[in-house]
Amino acid sequence: MTRGTGGGSSGGSAAPGRDETPEQRADRRWGELLQELRVVQTGVQILFGFLLTVAFQQRFGQLSDSNRTLYIVTVTLGAATTGALVSPVSLHRMLTGRRLKPETVVWASRFMVAGLILLVCTMAAALLLVLRVAGGDTVAIPIVAGMVVWFGVAWFVLPAVARRRAMAPEVSE
Numbered sequence: 513m514t515r516g517t518g519g520g521s522s523g524g525s526a527a528p529g530r531d532e533t534p535e536q537r538a539d540r541r542w543g544e545l546l547q548e549l550r551v552v553q554t555g556v557q558i559l560f561g562f563l564l565t566v567a568f569q570q571r572f573g574q575l576s577d578s579n580r581t582l583y584i585v586t587v588t589l590g591a592a593t594t595g596a597l598v599s600p601v602s603l604h605r606m607l608t609g610r611r612l613k614p615e616t617v618v619w620a621s622r623f624m625v626a627g628l629i630l631l632v633c634t635m636a637a638a639l640l641l642v643l644r645v646a647g648g649d650t651v652a653i654p655i656v657a658g659m660v661v662w663f664g665v666a667w668f669v670l671p672a673v674a675r676r677r678a679m680a681p682e683v684s685e
């Protein structure tokens with residue numbers, strides 16, 4: 513895979529590998545971020561909505577104190593996840609017209625990563641609660657641990673490895 517060197521017709525202000533101004537780059541990155549948010553927000557909102565209904569189910573009263581505490585933690589994590597993943601919209605709305613698009617993209621991206629981390633925690637807590645009720649700790653803990661490792665590898669480790677490889681200097685033989 514070859515990487516471009518940039519330096520197109522915009523007088524050296526282009527981002528490496530693309531012939532675009534910093535503003536064009538911010539616009540492109542914002543569009544990409546919005547597409548990513550659309551994918552994740554729907555699932556998070558459905559998960560959070562489902563979590564909010566659990567307390568109103570008949571069997572909720574039969575949960576142990578530790579499972580009720582786990583439920584409270586899970587709902588709180590779900591709310592924090594939703595907040596982190598909706599914050600790019602608020603940032604954009606509050607900063608629109610202030611010529612801060614590059615900064616907005618950076619902060620929105622940070623909130624997106626924080627939201628993904630919180631999403632792993634929310635999903636782990638929700639899965640732990642359901643599996644504890646369904647099969648007890650001996651079933652729940654190893655399955656949840658495996659899922660957390662899977663999410664960590666798929667969502668964070670593999671992208672970090674790809675990023676590191678892309679930034680490594682090319683060696684010619």
